[in-house]
Amino acid sequence: MNFKLSDAHAMLQKVAREFAEKEVAPLAAELDLTGEFPRETFEKMAKCGFTGIGTPIEYGGSGADDLAKAVVVTEIARKCAATAATLSIHSIFPSVIMKFGTEEQKAKYLPLCADGGKLSAFALTEPNAGSDAGAVKTMAILEGDEYVLNGTKCFISGGGQAEYLIIFALTDPAKGLKGLSAIIVERGTPGFSIGKIEEKMGIRASETVELIFDNCRVPKENLVGKEGKGFNIAMTALDGARIGVAAQALGIAEEALDEAVKYMKERVQFGKPLTALQGLNWYIAEMATKVEAAKWMVYNAAFLKQSGQPFTKEAAMAKLYASETAMFVTNLSLQIHGGYGYMKDYPLERMLRDAKITEIYEGTSEIHKVVIARAVLG
């Protein structure tokens, strides 16, 4: 038992923190206002190898492990949750290709996604298929050597910017969930277009869009894994992605706590700094305790995953707890800041809005309780 980051992970954390302070923090407030996608920052993250974490070096990746990914996402999320979300969601596609893809798919897509600066996306959700992935209606019917895709995906993070997308569609509609398959679609394929661009409460620079498939034909070689294995692939991908969301939530919470501590030392009321007020100190104690617990839950889930052990339950717990902690801590930190916290001159109101999505996407808190209860009760 050793509750300490390795020297390499500690150095990566330091580098990611410097990167976040220098490259991410100065843009965060503006990106939140405009909702503009941080393309340049994404390319800089590719140059540093952040986008290639988890992809083996022989495929152009950075190597490293899930803990490294969690550490980097946390540091980026401290300064801009939308940029962290972009990084974290992008990493789902290469991890799916690595685990389920053919050698040709790995050779073609992994180098481009790892450090080639190409963004990728993951498209499961549909208007009537949120938590209920079994209700997917998009179809991909094999005609000769091609799958013909028809249907609509919604709320797809980065979908409008991504070069490569993994789409979950029914290749055998009669079989329902067992007819669900994972198929790669490249940007610009005829019949594939971007629909509504959503106006969101938070993580506004992580573009969220509708994808429309209208007789979109892709080669049958774009099938990932076997036909009918889509649900299994999606659930495996989401297990890993939950650690990413938990890391985002942890980063937001850590930063909100630091902001509260800084403000309490500076702000003088009744002739004393706020740290002289026991009521507020108790807030800090509660916030710091939850952040500490969330951190170790995230690190533990990442450790279990990278060491090949079962991690579904722990990833779900980390996601549930870290996202609730992000909401709790941003809310109290804003409260400590009083009127200033409510103003856009301070980052707290943005962080509170950003924190909310972590309780919703990649599975709501309620779905996570279902997953956890099932794992505990057997």
Add this chain to the structure above:
Amino acid sequence: MKIIVCVKQVPDTNEVRINQETGTLIRDGVPSIINPDDKNAIEGALALKDIHGGHVTVLSMGPPQAKEALKEALAMGADEAVLLSDRAFAGSDTWATSTILAAAIEAIGGYDIIFCGRQAIDGDTAQVGPETAEFLNIPQVTYAKHIKAVGDRVQITRYTEYGDYVIEAKMPLLLTAIKELNEPRFPSVRGIFKAYSTDDVKVWTLDDLKIDMTQIGLKGSPTNVFRSFVPVKEKNSLIIEGQNGKEKAAALINKLTDLKLV
């Protein structure tokens, strides 16, 4: 092109506090970093390597924990790292430090360019680079803000407060880098994990160098620090009173005359 970069590990001065009673740095819990100008020197070396190919060695003198700084330089893309660490080196001033660095550079040998940062944020002397060049008996160009290697020569834009000088010098030579030279790259993820997967920082002690013992360490250092202190900021202002401007002006003249300033 073979380049050697001298780097120093320093306390992050953004977080440094001074013990007001002893006048010394409180180093407990203060993170250590690569001296900022030295990072520009590393980047300068790596940028030349990117263009011309070659080999970059980073060299540091310091306690064992200075290995961290060298690991970071390796993660940025340096090929080799050497740490000079020996109790006999402790207490060295700039003269003694340059003597040791020059001896190590001679031991590495075969270099085209030696890069140093302009100065370290903990001492601010800006002496180690130039003194090292003198001990090596090679040309030096300080305050480099632009560098271009052409054949066996280097063209350097040297930044001074009086204006820029464009200087050409033949290799081997020593350059000192300033922050205007470049924007240091971030260490890559791959570089970080590679730097920590092997223990490839060489550690050299006194025995590895040809060196005159009388010129190094505390005893070999001509500079002695008697006391260091934080200057006390004093504001002594005098408000000149008077009914009107004329009266105030007269009072001011009288005061200046008393002080023999006019």
